[in-house]
Amino acid sequence: MTSPILVGKNARRFTAPSVIPGFGLTFGYTLIYLGLIVLFPLATLIWWSSELGLSGLYAIASEPRVAAALRTTFFISFAAAVIDLFFGLIVAWVLTRYDFAGRRLLDAFVDLPFALPTAVAGISLAALYSPNGWFGAPFADYDIKIAFTRWGILVALVFIGLPFVVRTVQPIVSELEVELEEASATLGAGRLQTVLRVMLPPLAPALLTGFALAFARSIGEYGSVIFIAGNIAYVSEIAPLLIVVKLEQYDVAGATGIATIMLVISFAALLLINLVQAWSRRRFGHV
Amino acid sequence: MFEIAIAPADDRGAKFRPVTQDSPLARYALIVTAVLFLALFLLAPLAIVFVEAFSKGIAPFLAAFDDPDALAAIRLTLLVAALAVPANLVFGLAASWSIAKFSFPGKSILVTLIDLPFSVSPVVAGLVYVLVFGGQGLFGPWLAAHGVQIIFAVPGIVLATIFVTFPFVARELIPLMQEQGKVEEEAALTLGASGFKTFLTVTLPNIKWGLLYGVLLCNARAMGEFGAVSVVSGHIRGLTNTIPLQVEILYNEYNNVAAFALAVLLAGLALVTLGLKTFLEWRHADALAGRARRH
Amino acid sequence: MEQDFGAFPALRDVSLDIQPGELVALLGPSGSGKTTLLRVIAGLNSPDRGRVLFDGENATNLPVQDRHVGMVFQNYALFKHMTVADNIAYGLRVRPRRTRPSRAAIKARVAELLQFVQLDGLGGRYPAQLSGGQRQRVALARALAIEPRVLLLDEPFGALDARVRKDLRRWLRDIHKQTGLTTVFVTHDQDEAMELADRVVVLNEGRIEQIGTPEELYDRPASPFVISFVGEAVALPVTIADGHVRFGGRELHIDTHGLRSGPARVFFRPADIAVAAEGNGDLEGRVESLRRTPAGVRATIAIDGYDQTLEIDSPLERSASLGGRVPLSLAKARIFPADENGEYVDAGDGI
Numbered sequence: 001m002t003s004p005i006l007v008g009k010n011a012r013r014f015t016a017p018s019v020i021p022g023f024g025l026t027f028g029y030t031l032i033y034l035g036l037i038v039l040f041p042l043a044t045l046i047w048w049s050s051e052l053g054l055s056g057l058y059a060i061a062s063e064p065r066v067a068a069a070l071r072t073t074f075f076i077s078f079a080a081a082v083i084d085l086f087f088g089l090i091v092a093w094v095l096t097r098y099d100f101a102g103r104r105l106l107d108a109f110v111d112l113p114f115a116l117p118t119a120v121a122g123i124s125l126a127a128l129y130s131p132n133g134w135f136g137a138p139f140a141d142y143d144i145k146i147a148f149t150r151w152g153i154l155v156a157l158v159f160i161g162l163p164f165v166v167r168t169v170q171p172i173v174s175e176l177e178v179e180l181e182e183a184s185a186t187l188g189a190g191r192l193q194t195v196l197r198v199m200l201p202p203l204a205p206a207l208l209t210g211f212a213l214a215f216a217r218s219i220g221e222y223g224s225v226i227f228i229a230g231n232i233a234y235v236s237e238i239a240p241l242l243i244v245v246k247l248e249q250y251d252v253a254g255a256t257g258i259a260t261i262m263l264v265i266s267f268a269a270l271l272l273i274n275l276v277q278a279w280s281r282r283r284f285g286h287v
Numbered sequence: 288m289f290e291i292a293i294a295p296a297d298d299r300g301a302k303f304r305p306v307t308q309d310s311p312l313a314r315y316a317l318i319v320t321a322v323l324f325l326a327l328f329l330l331a332p333l334a335i336v337f338v339e340a341f342s343k344g345i346a347p348f349l350a351a352f353d354d355p356d357a358l359a360a361i362r363l364t365l366l367v368a369a370l371a372v373p374a375n376l377v378f379g380l381a382a383s384w385s386i387a388k389f390s391f392p393g394k395s396i397l398v399t400l401i402d403l404p405f406s407v408s409p410v411v412a413g414l415v416y417v418l419v420f421g422g423q424g425l426f427g428p429w430l431a432a433h434g435v436q437i438i439f440a441v442p443g444i445v446l447a448t449i450f451v452t453f454p455f456v457a458r459e460l461i462p463l464m465q466e467q468g469k470v471e472e473e474a475a476l477t478l479g480a481s482g483f484k485t486f487l488t489v490t491l492p493n494i495k496w497g498l499l500y501g502v503l504l505c506n507a508r509a510m511g512e513f514g515a516v517s518v519v520s521g522h523i524r525g526l527t528n529t530i531p532l533q534v535e536i537l538y539n540e541y542n543n544v545a546a547f548a549l550a551v552l553l554a555g556l557a558l559v560t561l562g563l564k565t566f567l568e569w570r571h572a573d574a575l576a577g578r579a580r581r582h
Numbered sequence: 583m584e585q586d587f588g589a590f591p592a593l594r595d596v597s598l599d600i601q602p603g604e605l606v607a608l609l610g611p612s613g614s615g616k617t618t619l620l621r622v623i624a625g626l627n628s629p630d631r632g633r634v635l636f637d638g639e640n641a642t643n644l645p646v647q648d649r650h651v652g653m654v655f656q657n658y659a660l661f662k663h664m665t666v667a668d669n670i671a672y673g674l675r676v677r678p679r680r681t682r683p684s685r686a687a688i689k690a691r692v693a694e695l696l697q698f699v700q701l702d703g704l705g706g707r708y709p710a711q712l713s714g715g716q717r718q719r720v721a722l723a724r725a726l727a728i729e730p731r732v733l734l735l736d737e738p739f740g741a742l743d744a745r746v747r748k749d750l751r752r753w754l755r756d757i758h759k760q761t762g763l764t765t766v767f768v769t770h771d772q773d774e775a776m777e778l779a780d781r782v783v784v785l786n787e788g789r790i791e792q793i794g795t796p797e798e799l800y801d802r803p804a805s806p807f808v809i810s811f812v813g814e815a816v817a818l819p820v821t822i823a824d825g826h827v828r829f830g831g832r833e834l835h836i837d838t839h840g841l842r843s844g845p846a847r848v849f850f851r852p853a854d855i856a857v858a859a860e861g862n863g864d865l866e867g868r869v870e871s872l873r874r875t876p877a878g879v880r881a882t883i884a885i886d887g888y889d890q891t892l893e894i895d896s897p898l899e900r901s902a903s904l905g906g907r908v909p910l911s912l913a914k915a916r917i918f919p920a921d922e923n924g925e926y927v928d929a930g931d932g933i
Contacts, residue, residue, distance in 0.1 A: 015391040016390045018469075019473055022385075023389045025381075026381040027391070030386075034382075039400065041418070042403070042407070044418045044419050045418055090317055091324065098314060098318055112557065114504075115560045115564075117510070117531050119513040119531035119532075119534050119535055119550075120550045120557075123535075123546060123547070124547075124550070159328055178307050181306060182307065182626055182646075183653065184661075185647055186646055186653040187727075188648075189647065189673075190647060191306070204663075221408070222410045223514050223517075240514065243410050244517070252423050259408070262408055266407075290599070291635065292634075293599075293622070293623070293632065293633070295595045
């Protein structure tokens, strides 16, 4: 006969012993809630797309209208993330390193795209860039249309992605050590050389992360885009909109296929982020 | 060989720019670029909401709220937030308690899974519920047979909102509670406090600002969510339209003033959220989790 | 030279002449202005008033980039995203094309410097993969790469543990011998300054207290601050009257040449006081406790009128009994006058 105490000692425990109560209750609730709200519905999506199979997914992706929407989404998201990368770096630099009137207020407003509901952003951008809007009218004089074209999509995605770059890069800019700049100067480097060779390289991992976050978000963005895009099939129709269109046509399989492809793209972007961060931690450490 | 001499003298000394400062020209150019960019891309879209809403004066603006459909949309939005935010609040507390106060295998996977809804397009978030509860969905036939409607009805809207706002409270609390460790809780327990009492009197006061911060962001997103809700709502006026959906309908009917009048409500919500968020970050920065990214 | 620069500690009337090839230490407590002085030499801080002369030429307005100073920063300031070799080559690569050495020449110079600082084969590593001592060497090699006119080091051993510190001290001394570079380093550690430097500049509150060789600082300290900062010192409050020094009713036989009557302080090192033969003492103390040491006994002695106790080693045969009174003799002491608030005003002569 084994004594119960001995069994307890030898049994492998799931959690390390602790005097703090409530593990079973909170952990159980966490798993059940996560499972019901997030994992089960997502699993349903995977199950549906596995029914389609690779060939089914390929068939959906190569429908001309779907292919056009995926291309539009992918390339414009990429372009928007590039623009955000450039201006996000400047904004982060200016907000962190310079002091000027209104800096704090501007800093707070960087988060506006996170806080402003996408539908509101969508209609206000459409109003701004429509041919008779504040920004649309000057362009309309030269026969350039922004709203209701691909340019409109670009504008909306730049808006949505900006805070991702700024907020990722900002802390790294503020951590740049003054001594590195001074060391570079004593070694004879001019200011521009110091900025390019000593200050920007350490920002690269953060910039790449911000870029990938902005890109991943843009791939899935819906609300702010559809009002300004014009939504012309084959031209300015984005993939998330096509999901909605397919659903309205009761083509659940088609919608599922597009959703699966979009998920793969945004997970690939997030995987890239993790790889970049792991790489930079290994390489540069914390000296 | 090299000689250095330093001498006090009446000359004015030197006044050169510290090497860590950019030239005034570069500085000026960068500030102007940043300010212009932010003004064009952030401030102008915000300003135009108010300009358009009041473009015909106060009366048409107010008239927009006289519409029973608009009032129904406001009521529904409040109802959805009142259900979704507490649900995710309870989850956030449970998840952060189990993750921060205990060690178990697979913890980092669990944390990643909790963040998952942020990486899913809102439209896809709506779609997955259609796949589960919709007419052609997993439980569709069974639900139809029992006369229960989830998709194109309020329960679907609530579920989709819970999905997209799922991580807000948890991702704020988990790092915060991990930073704080469990020493204080252990001390309270040795002093004879019960588990629940320990939570109320020790843990909660430590995390209250972080909790408020998470709830604030969760609420803003819950009231403003468009894509996910749009997929599951069915757009039935007066019944399944939240404020953002009502804005869309009014806008598509070229009822600009009414659309922007409702948008003013949401923009106001965004401004209040930003203001409180900035206040918390400024006043209680030490009581919030490290400067994590906000979505 | 005067410097008043916002948050930086100010420098006041600092005048300093550093000879070619000298190894000079700037010694002082934190906030004394020693780092500011180093940064003024480097051109990282600009003085409000005064001049910096390099080889007789006015360098006050010379930009950092053109000063050709080899600066080693306190935490080394290595570029984390560059390999060790790239760090060392940096100063050569950023030169304008006209004066930039060829790739091959840069490579050769880097190899030479790596060997010089005993880091052969580590050129491909990143700073994160090095120990503290190795990083210090890389920082030095990087500074030497530009063939500086002067080598400036800010607390060169501050971030290292005690054992590595000792090794690197000796090594720095050797490097200085080999290169013959005029070298200035900042330290708060008087042992370090005394061991390494040809001359030491003692700074306090932005002023130079004394400039001298280690011997001069030990033997002829110019101010009470120097005595107390460069080693341990006892300060007895005394009064001077008609050329006589009085301490609690006794007279101390100290030369008061040139000092006015009034309150003063007598400074001496613990090593300069000993238990004297009966009737021979300058001072008298009471034995508070006795402890055996290998060579004799260590007595803790209280002196009336002085609020701290002294530890005095004495041979066994002179040992006094616990609680008893012993005569004490002073071998060497210096006297500085104090004003009513106990502030020192001027230096006087020693015994």
